[in-house]
Amino acid sequence: MDLKERVNLYIIFAVFGVGIMSMAPRNPEIKHNLGISNGSFGTLLSLAGLGSLISLIYGGHLVHRLGTRRVLTVGSTIVYATIASIPHVHSPIIFVVLMFIMGASLSGYHIASNAQGLRRQADTGQVLIPKLHGAWSSGALFAAVFAFIVTPRVSFAWHIDSLITIAWIVTQIALWNLKDVLIHGSKDPDSESSYSFKTIFTSFQFEPLVSFGLLCAVMIEFATNDWATIFAKEEIGMSPAASILPYILFVLSMIIGRFTIHRVLTFRTERWLIKWGAIFGGSAFICLSIAGTIIAKSHKQLGFAVILIGFIAIGTGCSHLAPTWYGIAGRRTSVPGAVIVAQLGVVNTILVFLIKILISWLAQTTWVLTALLFPALMLIAVVAVSHLGRDELLPKT
DSSP states (O other), X not given: OOHHHHHHXXXXXXXXXXXXXXXXXXXXXXXXXXXXXXXXXXXXXXXXHHHHHHHHHHHHHHHHHHBHHHHHHHHHHHHHHHHHHGGGOOOHHHHHHHHHHHHHHHHHHHXXXXXHHHHHHHHHOSOOHHHHHHXXXXXXXXXXXXXXXXXXXXOHHHHHHHHHHHHXXXXXXXXXXXXXXSOBOOOOHHHHHHTSGGGTTTTOOOOHHHHHXXXXXXXXXXXXXXXXXXXXXXXXXXXXXXXXXXXXXHHHHHHHHHHHHHHHTTTSOHHHHHHHHHHHHHHHHHHHHHHHHHHHTTOHHHHHHHXXXXXXXXXXXXXXXXXXXXXXXXXXXXXXXXXXXXXXXXXXXXXXXXXXXXXXXXXXXXXXTHHHHHHHHHHHGGGGGGGGSOOSOOOXX
């Protein structure tokens, strides 16, 4: 893999992180525009999962047959167009339609980009997927910092529309630069028949332990995206700009973890990292977030600082888990990378959809912090399947 390919691969992940997470820091404004409660807002956000499900059922096979370039080009265009529409929406019904469309397109992009990464990881024998996910997190961090800077200065619509336009242009340039190395569609008739629409369900390989591990690992990422800013603003009473800080620090700690995992794996095994990362991240966040919320009632700034440390801890603990579980899935099956990502996604999208609705109404009926504590407990549960990780060290290079 030459430098040009590596840089442009990072770009298609990083810029997608910018686009997808551009709205997360301004969720309170989306909720205000729609005029709905926390429970209703969380439920509407969850409906994007239904669109994702449709894409995931056939998306892996579509990528296998059409290639990654076509899917990435169409997927990114629809996703960005949908996101650019969100600041202008005041109707919950229109919002649901847009989220459904965005979910379907997002999954197609997710499948294609990860399939490309899995292919190149297998070709090179290097730890690539965690770094690509780290690039995605870097984009998400940029989106959060950018929101932190511009929120007091420009309107929600100007913020999102300008950022998304630039993101789409950069994505198309990166895809053009990668046109010679992106996975081509399958030309083998036997391969096409093996992964055609007729055999989607017969080729499905359900790995319950892998799905459980991935679900518990990624739920805190979804919850932080949806609820961290609302929690800081509504329960702690921070300003709109300061409310973005928990998300910024969470993503920053994830980036550091994902870009350093290959070094850590030279002296700690994958199995050890799965187990102790989950225990440390989940338990530290639960203790610090509860303590910080209590302290904030009398000393708001001090309590908020304690909460921020909790977000750093859980971001560090879960940073490597999602890409690690994709790697584990790839080692346990012989189907193409795009199909692996899609099949894992089908199961987990259904479960994530149900859990997101559950925590939305827990947040509505109790307190917003519950929407973050529940996924933190799920993160600790990853310990139950940590034995699926490799128990040998990576060679030092």
